[in-house]
Structure formats: C-alpha cells, structure tokens
Amino acid sequence: METSIAFNVGPLTVRWYGIIVAAAFAAGSYLAYREAARQKMNVDVLLNILIIIIPAAIIGARLYYVAMRWDFYGQNLSHILRTWQGGLAVHGGIIAAVLAVFIYCHLRKDKFLSWADILVPAVAFGQAIGRWGNYLNQEAYGYETTLPWAMYIDGAYRHPTFLYESVWNLLVFIFLYILLRRRHRTGVVFASYLIAYSVGRFFIEMLRTDSLMIGSLRAAMVVSVLGVCIGLFLLNHIRRQVLPQEGLALSSKKTASRQSERSQQREPAKKQGKKNKN
Numbered sequence: 001m002e003t004s005i006a007f008n009v010g011p012l013t014v015r016w017y018g019i020i021v022a023a024a025f026a027a028g029s030y031l032a033y034r035e036a037a038r039q040k041m042n043v044d045v046l047l048n049i050l051i052i053i054i055p056a057a058i059i060g061a062r063l064y065y066v067a068m069r070w071d072f073y074g075q076n077l078s079h080i081l082r083t084w085q086g087g088l089a090v091h092g093g094i095i096a097a098v099l100a101v102f103i104y105c106h107l108r109k110d111k112f113l114s115w116a117d118i119l120v121p122a123v124a125f126g127q128a129i130g131r132w133g134n135y136l137n138q139e140a141y142g143y144e145t146t147l148p149w150a151m152y153i154d155g156a157y158r159h160p161t162f163l164y165e166s167v168w169n170l171l172v173f174i175f176l177y178i179l180l181r182r183r184h185r186t187g188v189v190f191a192s193y194l195i196a197y198s199v200g201r202f203f204i205e206m207l208r209t210d211s212l213m214i215g216s217l218r219a220a221m222v223v224s225v226l227g228v229c230i231g232l233f234l235l236n237h238i239r240r241q242v243l244p245q246e247g248l249a250l251s252s253k254k255t256a257s258r259q260s261e262r263s264q265q266r267e268p269a270k271k272q273g274k275k276n277k278n
Contacts, residue, residue, distance in 0.1 A: 028126030060096020198227030
C-alpha cells in the first residue's frame, strides 16, 4: 500500500492528504468559532462564512495550481479534478477565501476586517497542520542537503520545506493569537498575517524544487512580496484613521482650547473696562 493511502473502504480509497486537509479545516473552524463567541460576534454569521470559504479556498487553491501548470493540465484535462494527488496552492486558496469573505460581508453590509481578524489566526493554525499532507504526498520539499534535520524524501536527504513552513505558520498563529488578545485596531491582525506569513513563505520558497513559476520568477515569492506590500499599506491606512473615541477626545480638546483662548481674550478687555470706570 502506498504511504499516501490511509485505508480503503471497498472501491473507495481514503488518502492521508485528504484526512490532513480536512483536519486542518476542522481545527481552524473550531478556533475561529471560539474566538467569535469570545468577542460576542454572531456565530451564525461565522458558520455561513465557513460554509462559503471552505469550498472557495479548495477551488481557488486548485485553480491557481492548474493555471500555473497549464502546460500539463491543458493536455491532461482529466487530471484537473485529481486533488487527492496534491496540487493545492496555498496562495490561491487564501486569495479565493479573502474574496469570498469580502463579497459576503459587502452584501450583508458587515465589517470585513472584523471577521478577517477573527479568521486569520485560525487560517495560520490550519496551514501548520495542512503542510504535513505534503510530506505524505512526497511534495513541497527542498534541495538536497547534509543538514542534521534533513529528511529522506524522493530518494535523497532534502530540506523539509513543508516542515519549515509548518513551524513558521505555527509561530505566526501564536503571534496573531497574542495580538488578538491585546487591544488593537480593527484590521491590524489581518494585516499582520499578510506580512508575517508572506515573509516566511518568501524565504522558504527559495529552497523548494517544485515552485510554480511566472516566467523566470517563482510565483510564491512574487505573491509574497505583494502580500507584504498590501499588509503594510493596510497597517498605514489603519494607523491614519481616527477612531470615534479618539475623534471625540480630539474634538473636546479643540473646544476646550478655543474656550480658553476666548477667556484669555476677554480678560484684558474686562481689566481695561475697570480702569476706565476708575
């Protein structure tokens, strides 16, 4: 039996890749549910979002991968639906999921960034789990190396880049989880995810042997640079925004300052009036 196969039920073959991806979605959904409940957000809305983004992420991840490998899939259309053999690009899944949540929130007139802040720590945790599906499928590994933590993959000892990204995603999750528990402006957690995940993926991608390409450039590195830029832009935009309570405080200060200036201007006039009477 292949190492990628977990078990068989009659003609049905259940693969470890599918089990691990399902576990990643389940764990992420549970964490997002707990956080939404903690923040007293409408958990029914979260369940609707999850129903939308889980298939959207899988479809987006597959379409992204197929588009990048169209030279093969264009000649082998029957292979497009064979997701159990691997071939889910994380960036495609993230892009599709973000678009799905944004459209849903726009139609409901709900706050996209509030939900994004709740979801991204769960996404990072799910990614940390999901990367182990790559190991069992013998994919997403790096160049040959003699480092002590090298893993024997595809006939040689190689950089376990799936492990590097799994560990990095776990660290990103911890960072975002702590940030989520502290006082922060809406959207900061989401922007931080875009930056933190993209930085790690950029450097890890350098070691991979199976990168998707855009011309002579590694697609994941290009998208990671865009992710960092979008995250920084969003952080700067959030920083420049004036919160309602800050605006109220600023307005109160300006009002007090104007009243003080008027009082100071009136005092000399009052004193001059008293002198004239004397």
